[in-house]
Amino acid sequence: MAIRRGRGVAAINYPTGMNLGGDPTQALVHSTPTGNFMVTLSSVDLGQGMKQIMAQICAETIGVPTDRVVVDTADTDTGPHCMGTFASRGTHRAGNAVIQAAKEARQVMLEVAAEELEVNASDLETDGQGNILVKGAPQKSISIFDVALSAHFKRGRSISGRGMFLIPRSYPEKETGAMKPSTCYAHACTVAEVEVDDETGEVTVLTVKNVFEIGRALNPKMVEQQLVGGSWMGISHALYETTEPYYPNRDHGGTDFNQYLMPGPGDLAETEIIVLERPSADGPYGAKGPGEMCANPQIPALANAVFDAVGVRIDTLPITPERILRALRAQAAN
Amino acid sequence: MAKVPVQFTLNGSEKAEFIDSGTTLLHALRDKIGDTSPKGGCHQGTCGACSVIIDGELRLSCLTLAETCNGAAITTTSGLSEGGVLHPLQHAFLDTFATQCGFCTPGMIMAAKVLLNHTPNPSRDDVVEALSGNVCRCTGYEPIIQAVLRAARANSQNAA
Numbered sequence: 001m002a003i004r005r006g007r008g009v010a011a012i013n014y015p016t017g018m019n020l021g022g023d024p025t026q027a028l029v030h031s032t033p034t035g036n037f038m039v040t041l042s043s044v045d046l047g048q049g050m051k052q053i054m055a056q057i058c059a060e061t062i063g064v065p066t067d068r069v070v071v072d073t074a075d076t077d078t079g080p081h082c083m084g085t086f087a088s089r090g091t092h093r094a095g096n097a098v099i100q101a102a103k104e105a106r107q108v109m110l111e112v113a114a115e116e117l118e119v120n121a122s123d124l125e126t127d128g129q130g131n132i133l134v135k136g137a138p139q140k141s142i143s144i145f146d147v148a149l150s151a152h153f154k155r156g157r158s159i160s161g162r163g164m165f166l167i168p169r170s171y172p173e174k175e176t177g178a179m180k181p182s183t184c185y186a187h188a189c190t191v192a193e194v195e196v197d198d199e200t201g202e203v204t205v206l207t208v209k210n211v212f213e214i215g216r217a218l219n220p221k222m223v224e225q226q227l228v229g230g231s232w233m234g235i236s237h238a239l240y241e242t243t244e245p246y247y248p249n250r251d252h253g254g255t256d257f258n259q260y261l262m263p264g265p266g267d268l269a270e271t272e273i274i275v276l277e278r279p280s281a282d283g284p285y286g287a288k289g290p291g292e293m294c295a296n297p298q299i300p301a302l303a304n305a306v307f308d309a310v311g312v313r314i315d316t317l318p319i320t321p322e323r324i325l326r327a328l329r330a331q332a333a334n
Numbered sequence: 335m336a337k338v339p340v341q342f343t344l345n346g347s348e349k350a351e352f353i354d355s356g357t358t359l360l361h362a363l364r365d366k367i368g369d370t371s372p373k374g375g376c377h378q379g380t381c382g383a384c385s386v387i388i389d390g391e392l393r394l395s396c397l398t399l400a401e402t403c404n405g406a407a408i409t410t411t412s413g414l415s416e417g418g419v420l421h422p423l424q425h426a427f428l429d430t431f432a433t434q435c436g437f438c439t440p441g442m443i444m445a446a447k448v449l450l451n452h453t454p455n456p457s458r459d460d461v462v463e464a465l466s467g468n469v470c471r472c473t474g475y476e477p478i479i480q481a482v483l484r485a486a487r488a489n490s491q492n493a494a
Binding site: 046047048049221222224225226228229230232233236256257258262263264265266268271 | 375376378380381431434435436437461462463465466468469470471472473474475476477478479
């Protein structure tokens with residue numbers, strides 16, 4: 001009986017969004033009388049940072065500072081249509097819709113500014129700080145605040161835009177069954193090192209090293225948060241979490257959070273995160289969906305590491321000490 | 335059921351309420367007084383999201399009856415900032431991006447505050463131990479640990 005060390009590797013591709021009957025998201029953007037911008041969505045911020053990212057995308061497209069944008073994630077009774085926040089689709093789908101809506105609003109904003117400055121709208125640019133300037137003659141400018149006032153009180157224009165992003169349904173080819181389930185994939189690879197006690201079946205995770213390819217990281221610190229936390233959630237799925245430990249038998253499942261195993265701050269393994277940015281062709285400013293995929297590669301990597309350590313394949317999650325011991329016993333019996 | 339009077343100090347100001355006997359402190363704070371910084375996660379003392387400081391000690395407000403807090407001095411996360419200036423712990427949480435969905439954050443900050451009150455220069459192990467009763471479902475523990483260590487360093491620099 002001994003503590004045995006093992007190392008496992010796994011790589012995954014993860015689709016951004018889904019492809020059932022088509023995958024649409026809509027966004028509306030309008031300016032307030034003081035030149036702040038409102039993004040209206042039905043996509044929900046579950047805590048993943050959707051509001052921040054949509055504010056960044058809208059601000060970047062219109063050409064204003066991020067703090068001039070307010071995002072209302074309303075609800076499905078009142079907001080524009082969105083399929084929802086799931087399948088790592090929020091940034092990609094809603095972000096593209098926000099870009100389209102913000103472009104249309106920007107165009108109206110520039111038209112009003114052009115009337116005020118008596119120039120062509122195509123000769124105008126934004127400075128990203130809340131002003132609109134004549135290209136090549138920046139001394140001739142107007143603030144977006146004044147443009148909004150003019151639009152609202154003088155010119156009777158609504159500085160607003162509509163955006164709709166749709167990934168159409170992909171049907172399988174009749175001959176081959178081939179289809180295009182997603183237009184955009186994130187990728188990840190994990191190497192995990194474990195120690196397995198072959199007497200107790202206990203697994204200790206020593207290190208987890210991850211590489212994530214997520215398109216462009218629109219907010220690098222928030223991406224890092226998601227990936228660091230997600231990496232640990234993957235370990236948790238692999239080793240701890242279940243509501244039905246003997247599924248399909250429902251016995252011995254936890255009945256409350258007291259009996260649901262989750263990692264605490266003392267259970268952290270040494271974790272390394274490397275982010276690769278290869279902007280996606282159809283993502284908003286190159287983004288993909290890093291949400292769920294970051295908790296995937298740890299699971300097969302840990303299963304492989306356990307195999308490397310003690311020579312048994314556990315193909316049911318979570319990889320509990322009991323499952324390892326039963327597999328070791330079966331292996332010895334053979 | 336007869337109402338019972340309860341009186342305590344919340345973040346420096348006197349509070350007096352009539353509550354149903356058996357009301358938890360969490361319920362009294364959130365639904366009677368309107369301080370929603372303690373969060374109701376599990377309501378059974380396992381997640382730490384409802385943590386508050388009662389007379390200097392870290393307590394789970396979901397397991398504390400409000401009527402046992404007569405005369406107590408209670409601190410919640412909403413009472414940490416002074417005159418609109420964030421507490422060093424709050425600053426450290428911001429600077430290290432230690433909140434993700436944010437639901438566990440007030441409880442984490444309360445646990446960290448009590449730790450730093452007793453142990454101004456904690457080791458990483460001290461921090462892990464102090465936070466071990468608090469669950470983060472975003473599993474974002476590492477930045478939270480870093481935030482507490484950063485706040486401790488900021489405090490000791492200010493003291494020096």
